[in-house]
Amino acid sequence: MLILKKSDITPSEITPREVFENRKELEHRREFIKTAGAGLIAGAALATGLLPRQAQAAVQRQKLAAGKTAFGAGEKLTSYEDVTTYNNYYEFGTSKSDPAAESKFFKPSPWTVSIEGAVKKAKTVSIEDILKIAPLEERIYRMRCVEAWSMVIPWIGLPLAQLIKFAEPTGNAKYIEFISAADPQTMPGVRVPVLDWPYVEGLRLDEAMNPLALLAVGLYGEVLPNQNGAPMRLVVPWKYGFKGAKAIVKIRFTDTMPKTAWMKAGPSEYGFYANVNPTVDHPRWTQASERRIGGGLFSPRIKTQMFNGYTEQVGQLYAGMDLRKNF
Amino acid sequence: MKIPSKQQIARIKAGLFIAALIPLARLVWLGVHDALTANPVEFVERSTGTWALAILLITLAMTPIKLLTGVAWQIQFRRMMGLFMFFYACLHFITYVWLDHWFAWVDIAKDIAKHPYVLVGFSAFILSIPLAVTSNKAMMQRLRERWKKLHQLVYVIAILGVVHFWWLVKKDIREPLIYAVILAVLLGIRIYFYYKKTRK
Numbered sequence: 001m002l003i004l005k006k007s008d009i010t011p012s013e014i015t016p017r018e019v020f021e022n023r024k025e026l027e028h029r030r031e032f033i034k035t036a037g038a039g040l041i042a043g044a045a046l047a048t049g050l051l052p053r054q055a056q057a058a059v060q061r062q063k064l065a066a067g068k069t070a071f072g073a074g075e076k077l078t079s080y081e082d083v084t085t086y087n088n089y090y091e092f093g094t095s096k097s098d099p100a101a102e103s104k105f106f107k108p109s110p111w112t113v114s115i116e117g118a119v120k121k122a123k124t125v126s127i128e129d130i131l132k133i134a135p136l137e138e139r140i141y142r143m144r145c146v147e148a149w150s151m152v153i154p155w156i157g158l159p160l161a162q163l164i165k166f167a168e169p170t171g172n173a174k175y176i177e178f179i180s181a182a183d184p185q186t187m188p189g190v191r192v193p194v195l196d197w198p199y200v201e202g203l204r205l206d207e208a209m210n211p212l213a214l215l216a217v218g219l220y221g222e223v224l225p226n227q228n229g230a231p232m233r234l235v236v237p238w239k240y241g242f243k244g245a246k247a248i249v250k251i252r253f254t255d256t257m258p259k260t261a262w263m264k265a266g267p268s269e270y271g272f273y274a275n276v277n278p279t280v281d282h283p284r285w286t287q288a289s290e291r292r293i294g295g296g297l298f299s300p301r302i303k304t305q306m307f308n309g310y311t312e313q314v315g316q317l318y319a320g321m322d323l324r325k326n327f
Numbered sequence: 328m329k330i331p332s333k334q335q336i337a338r339i340k341a342g343l344f345i346a347a348l349i350p351l352a353r354l355v356w357l358g359v360h361d362a363l364t365a366n367p368v369e370f371v372e373r374s375t376g377t378w379a380l381a382i383l384l385i386t387l388a389m390t391p392i393k394l395l396t397g398v399a400w401q402i403q404f405r406r407m408m409g410l411f412m413f414f415y416a417c418l419h420f421i422t423y424v425w426l427d428h429w430f431a432w433v434d435i436a437k438d439i440a441k442h443p444y445v446l447v448g449f450s451a452f453i454l455s456i457p458l459a460v461t462s463n464k465a466m467m468q469r470l471r472e473r474w475k476k477l478h479q480l481v482y483v484i485a486i487l488g489v490v491h492f493w494w495l496v497k498k499d500i501r502e503p504l505i506y507a508v509i510l511a512v513l514l515g516i517r518i519y520f521y522y523k524k525t526r527k
Contacts, residue, residue: 086365094499096364147497149366194499265498284444284494286437297358297367300429 061225064136064218066156072140078151078294080220086293087227088145089246090194091180091187098189099227106186108230108247117252118173127231131217134162138221139214141237143244144276144308149291155235156218161209163251169205173253177202178234178245195261201234201245202258202272204317212237212313215248238310240274271327275318276308280327330400343404347411350378351418368426375422376448379415380488382408384509387485391516406462409481413459420452444494451487454480485510 089099092106111127136156144150164176182198184190190197207213214235217224224230229246236243242262252258262270269283278288289301307314318326331339354374357363364370386408393399428435439449458478461467467474489510493503 082365090498096366149369192499281441284442286434286442288434291366291368293365297363297371297426301427 062223063221064156064223066136066138066218066221069137069139072142072152072154075140075142075152077140077154078292082293083151083153083219084225084227088147088241089189089227089229091182091189091197091199091247092227093189094192094194100225102188103226106183106226106230106247108224108226111231111249113232113248114250115167115252116250117177117254118170119253120168120170127217130163130215130232131158133166134158136217141212141214141235142308143235143237143241144290144304146240146242146270146274146282146287148285148287148289148304149293150302150304150308151293154220155214155216156221156224157214157216157232157235159211160213160215160234161211163215164205164208167251167253169253172255174205174255175202175253175257176205176208177250177252177254177258178248179250179252180245181247181249196264197261198249199245199261200258201243201260203236203243204257205253207236207314207317210314210317212310238275238307238314240276242270243274273318273323273326275314275323275327276304277306277323277327278304279306280324336400336403340404340407344407347382347408350374350415368422372419372422372427375415375419376492379412379419380492380506382415383412383481383485383488384506384513386412387481387510387513391513394516394520410459410462413455416452416455444491447487447494448491451484451491454484454487458484482514485514 085100086096087099088096089103092099092102109127112124113127113130114122114124116122136158138154138156140152140154142150142152169176178201180199180201181187182190203213214237216229216233216235217231219225219228224233229244232248233246234244234248257272260270260272262274263272276287281287287304290304291301292299305311354363354371358367358371386405389401389405389408392401424430424435428438439445458480461470461474461477470477489503489507492506493500496503
């Protein structure tokens with residue numbers, strides 16, 4: 001049985017703090033923009049956000065420049081509204097609307113990422129320095145959730161392979177583990193033991209080196225919203241959405257296969273690979289088809305594609321593997 | 328507590344009838360205003376299923392109230408509420424075969440056969456059909472003792488309904504747990520009084 005711990009923060013405490021945090025956050029975000037230099041352009045939202053009244057309203061949105069790529073050309077994008085209000089991010093609650101509603105106090109800046117394990121030298125890197133590793137790119141990817149719905153999202157980010165090069169893994173590095181933030185103060189879902197916090201995800205090193213794997217820091221031409229995994233999250237479009245660890249604080253190179261949060265939660269239902277595969281059902285529901293978000297009440301399901309349609313880019317990674325066993 | 332007059336009963340019944348239609352009215356209103364969330368099919372499916380289960384628990388609460396307090400006039404609403412449960416279960420099933428699967432019968436058959444949570448939900452729905460069909464006075468008189476036996480199926484339906492909800496949830500079982508606890512209490516009260524009666 002689950003035991004719910006009540007928040008130790010009373011609502012009366014929160015309200016005045018919101019104004020304060022918001023102002024502080026603004027300052028942090030301004031710095032974030034300054035240090036990231038020409039790549040980041042402050043939007044009009046920021047200027048209006050400086051007024052105290054607006055500062056109390058929704059989290060500010062900031063533009064984020066990135067080079068265009070051919071990924072996802074011709075795909076119909078899921079609306080910004082749907083991408084940012086229909087989220088699975090259990091650190092902020094298990095309902096789809098929770099992350100957008102509950103992530104207002106989360107502070108994605110200042111932020112550092114610890115790079116450790118089988119690397120030449122362990123280091124802690126600021127998000128600003130990570131942004132300098134490689135030029136930001138916009139990539140339109142399909143995202144297929146294990147719950148059989150999908151979206152098309154214009155991410156902004158840098159190839160994971162670039163960060164791996166920067167991390168200088170040793171010969172012992174066979175896997176890469178991503179550990180997410182789990183702060184009960186700003187992430188109310190973490191106070192409930194739905195998953196074994198912190199959230200852990202992982203990839204085989206060759207999967208991680210695949211050019212499709214992306215560390216996203218933005219979407220829709222803007223800095224990544226909190227509910228989508230700010231300040232930095234993993235995007236591996238040929239795998240089910242839950243592989244995309246959000247708010248990454250630690251990247252660890254290991255020689256053993258990481259035990260991910262969902263593997264621990266349901267080993268018979270969620271495997272390490274979690275490749276999108278219409279021929280292998282989740283034990284409880286079909287994976288053969290999916291519902292594209294944004295189609296409305298009367299739009300039929302669409303067929304799910306092997307590796308979410310990215311077989312050409314990633315199929316060779318799994319040559320000879322029994323994908324029924326390695327689900 | 329004063330027993331309501333015939334006229335009052337009729338008014339309460341009318342009020343309940345309207346109240347039981349509010350969940351449907353809400354869905355229509357949200358649909359018209361394009362406010363059925365980013366995943367409207369899932370929302371309608373969840374909402375109709377949740378209401379079928381909630382109304383079933385309300386229906387099953389009437390006898391325990393009588394057993395505990397001696398108040399019995401609410402039993403007069405039991406059939407209507409049971410039929411509303413069936414009404415929302417029908418909407419739930421229609422949403423599933425139509426909006427969710429667009430009458431792709433082969434896929435639907437596979438889904439039911441292969442996935443336990445779908446199978447138990449489907450079973451609950453099928454089992455509730457004979458109860459709805461025999462809910463009128465004529466059938467009651469025709470079936471007599473067998474009618475009572477037949478309608479005890481409602482306990483099986485309720486358990487299957489809760490299991491259906493429980494197995495559908497990915498990890499956070501708090502919501503189905505609420506339904507499970509309420510059902511356990513409602514059945515527990517019946518069992519307690521049953522044994523009390525038979526031991527005498």
